[in-house]
Every structure is written in C-alpha cells, then in structure tokens.
Amino acid sequence: QVQLVESGGGLVQAGGSLRLSCAASGRTFSSAAMAWFRQAPGKEHEFVAVISRSGGVTNYAESVKGRFTISRDNAKNTVYLQMNSLKPEDTAVYYCAADLRTIWGTRSMEDYASWGQGTQVTVSS
Numbered sequence: 001q002v003q004l005v006e007s008g009g010g011l012v013q014a015g016g017s018l019r020l021s022c023a024a025s026g027r028t029f030s031s032a033a034m035a036w037f038r039q040a041p042g043k044e045h046e047f048v049a050v051i052s053r054s055g056g057v058t059n060y061a062e063s064v065k066g067r068f069t070i071s072r073d074n075a076k077n078t079v080y081l082q083m084n085s086l087k088p089e090d091t092a093v094y095y096c097a098a099d100l101r102t103i104w105g106t107r108s109m110e111d112y113a114s115w116g117q118g119t120q121v122t123v124s125s
Contacts, residue, residue, distance in 0.1 A: 002026050002098040002114040009094060009119030012086055020081040022096030022116055033105030034072060034079040035112060038092035050105035057104050086123045093118040
C-alpha cells in the first residue's frame, strides 16, 4: 500500500493555472504507476492523466490533452499535475491514485488500490 496526500487545489479564474502535488509515503512509490482522477459535483469519477513508473510514458484524457501535464519525481516520492488554461468544466475534486500492479498504469479506477483524500479545484468563469 502507498499512502497519498494531495495538495495545491484552490480557486482560480478561467484561463489560469494550478499545480497539484501528491506526496506518497513508503518505499514503493517508484514501483507504482500514478494517475489523477477527478469527480465533479453529481458526476462519476473521470480519468485525467496517468504516468508510468519511470515517468517515461504518459497518457491523458482528451478533455485535458494539451492543457494538463503529469510528471513525477521519484526521489521526492511526488507526482504532479500542472493545469493550464483552466476552464469552469475542470471544477472538481482531484484525486491521485497508485497502481502497483502495472508498469504503464491504466485509465480504470478499479486498477488503483491506493487513493488520496482529494483536493478541490474550482474554476470561476
């Protein structure tokens, strides 16, 4: 298991930027593919981005491609989500998640055993 704590959420105007961080405890971080998901009010959880164990492979939801960047620093046990050109529809609680079973990670919530508590991102128009 990996314990995860997100930070960096907040209120931002449309067109602005935020950088989310997810700090992991334990020595298994570099063995985990890491992902960000989000949940908007009244909606299901939605895949946002995933990064492989080494950081060499990333994958994004179409809705955020070109605006969001996922990265990781295995020396700091931290994964990041840089969010640029934010839109009101990006408003959601953002969660990071860890998958210790696969190298590349997946888009499916069911593959992630460890989750953070979430951080709220609100984008005003």
